[in-house]
Amino acid sequence: MATVPIDLTVNGRGRSLQVAPHHTLLDVLRDDLALTGAKECCLVGECGACTVIVDGRTVDSCLMLAVEADGALVTTIEGLAAGGRLTPIQEAFLDEGGVQCGFCIPGQVISAHALLEANPHPTRAEIEEGMAGNLCRCGCYQQIIEAILATVEAAHP
């Protein structure tokens, strides 16, 4: 099947690619761009391990074709720590012990980042709702919520 040319910006860098129409954005990020932070897991949009930001909104990249991202601005977990410095939300995940096995964490951090961009002062209920699309099988939900609350607190003491 013929490939399709697409242009997109990933973590601030312009990329021109030839993609197969049946490859998802997740496939292309991981296999063509070697950005393996976003994880392949449930493949039905329930777990959130593949979460990335497309044009300012979080999406499950396993449920989006790469061709649909033509012209889009994409941010993956690799795009957060500019110059090797962790963002406050990433630091907070470490400080609060939000990370055990780590598999879900790229998606969790991306969702937390997008949540705070959209709503810098979320309540606990808003955090729970905003993070509902990211499962953690280690069960670190409390620590993850505490990390987000701590980030909010530190930004607005």
Added chain:
Amino acid sequence: MQPFAYARPTTLAEAFSILQAYGRDARLLAGGTDLIIRLRDGTARPTIVVDVKRIPELRPAIRKEAGRLTISATTVMSEIASDERVRRHFVALAEAAAVVGAVQIRNRATLGGNICNASPAADTAPALLVYGADIVAVGSAGTRRIPITDFFVRSGQTTLQEGELVVAIELPLPSGPTGAVHLRRTRRRGHDLASVTLACLVDANGVTRLAFGSVGPRPVLSVDSSGVLADGAADDDAKAALLEEMFASASPSPGSMRASPEYRSAMLRLLGRRAVGTAVGRLAGG
């Protein structure tokens, strides 16, 4: 996923010519949150996937016109849930859109996709039913408006004809004050398909419209014009009998993994009572 070709028409005319050329071998792609799962598991095997998200005729997402609010088929749930006009005039629809999947799904899933997928558990369907929405479908023969009560057939099937495309959903603006709510039951909080999904609308004339899904092959509307349900002073037994009548057509499947028919029937009645109470309260509270 099996390979397929991809088309991204920039006009409706172009989309129709592709649909005409490929017939049943073409599948429309809006948000993809249902279709891509089916492409992956092989239950959908199109030759070509037609992405309708970049057709300017399907914008703006939401517009207020004389006597109605028109929501484009490709409008995503997050846009609907946060839109001031939807929240003001059609709060049950805003509430339903706000609980579809989780954030990542709501940022992709479209209103057109939700109804065309025709899941009995579609959360926006009961709200569209109580508000008397029209589905605007365009085909090579022209445009027709399908009352939503005539739209759903059963899971995955609608009364759309081959080659027809849903371009918008129209909601008539209420002529007077109303109170409305969307409620649902899920197995767990956060992110789940509904075991029961229900909307209620009460108007100043005492008419109560209840619509419910996930308790039968398609979402259903039931109307009480007697004024009894909306009457705060009416007898509780009379209301209960009326609700029984209104829910008589519910037939929850015994084969569902989400909930037993007994549980669904019980929750339908519970949510029905709560929804009427909330809608009446909201009507009184303005």
